[in-house]
Amino acid sequence: MRNAEFDKEKVLRAAMHAFLTKGYAKTSMQDLKKATGLHPGSIYCAFENKRGLLLAALEQYRLDRSAEFEQFFSASESTLVNLKSYLDNVVAECISCDNTQACLMTKALNEIAEQDEEIQKVISQNLSTLQLAFAEKFEQAKQEKTIGVEKDTGHLARYFLMGIYGLRTFAQTHPQEHELKQLAEQLYQDVLR
Amino acid sequence: MRNAEFDKEKVLRAAMHAFLTKGYAKTSMQDLKKATGLHPGSIYCAFENKRGLLLAALEQYRLDRSAEFEQFFSASESTLVNLKSYLDNVVAECISCDNTQACLMTKALNEIAEQDEEIQKVISQNLSTLQLAFAEKFEQAKQEKTIGVEKDTGHLARYFLMGIYGLRTFAQTHPQEHELKQLAEQLYQDVLR
DNA sequence: CTCTTTCTTGAATGTGCATTCAAGATACTC
């Protein structure tokens, strides 16, 4: 017997970074070897192939982002304040102009989902889960009486998510702090209204 | 003497379609040959290389979208009504689930801009121009007194564009007519407010 | 009709890549 030597989480986060920096197609096994420290054979042993590594990286990304989400909403503030913090964090990521802070889901969605049904499905599910999580938070805000009871929390979640997608895309060509903050502020206001 | 036989616009639109369907990296010269009807040699003669073909396709896309934009705003309605028509058209494109109706600018932005400064620049310029065009339309609406004089038309344009980006991304995982129309409707209302 | 110029053709080239695999290394078992 003998156990694998590498730390799967670390490897997957390194792969995430590589894919986020160069995109899936342009990230070669060479790049992945350099990024993860794993030799081709090990990668193929652990993840079947490059596509398998992407799928595993997507799953790790989901876990990480999910934990981050819970972090934001476990703060001792009202749900709406936490929501604003979450949004501000998105803006901060945009301003940093650091590709590795982008969203791997939407990045992969754009590049490959159309060509690969399984990946499309995985990404759709993950984004649906996020949407649902937002809806729950809006439902919570309703109970905290910070938004009206007549609100369609499903719609609010969709609109909020749409705003985040838009913000991230917009920032890719115009990463100006003031403008992005203004956009986020209006998005937040519009969701509350 | 002898003139080139192919119709450059047709070729570029075919290339656009190919790139929109498979993405840049996964579109092989084989695919481009099939799509455009041009043999490799001709493509290299006319556009230098695959990257040159993409740049030319991006330019053609800009021209086509620009003409389409003018179409919408030359309708004999108020500027705001025309703006709503434009937005409804975006939604219709999203609902169609036809990749070739997606935005080549944002698609290319996601896949390659980070790796290629020139392409990044070209796309940024084109999207800035679109943003400016929207700002002008909002300015026009101001003069038509359909939006308040105190509005920051630059901000409105950015918010509207952000919404369109978000809508398009959202539709990639949830192309449901009712939801998209609802999102577009709120976006329109929020811009007017 | 001939010559010249330019365009078209598509097979050939070489490169870069994902993937494989057999030899070597390491840890665990008894």
Add this chain to the structure above:
DNA sequence: GAGTATCTTGAATGCACATTCAAGAAAGAG
């Protein structure tokens, strides 16, 4: 400490691809 099972290594493989190029075709000039 010998044996075995599993992991690691990285060079070898073969394929797919972008790009080139020389021969062939067509158009215009004179």
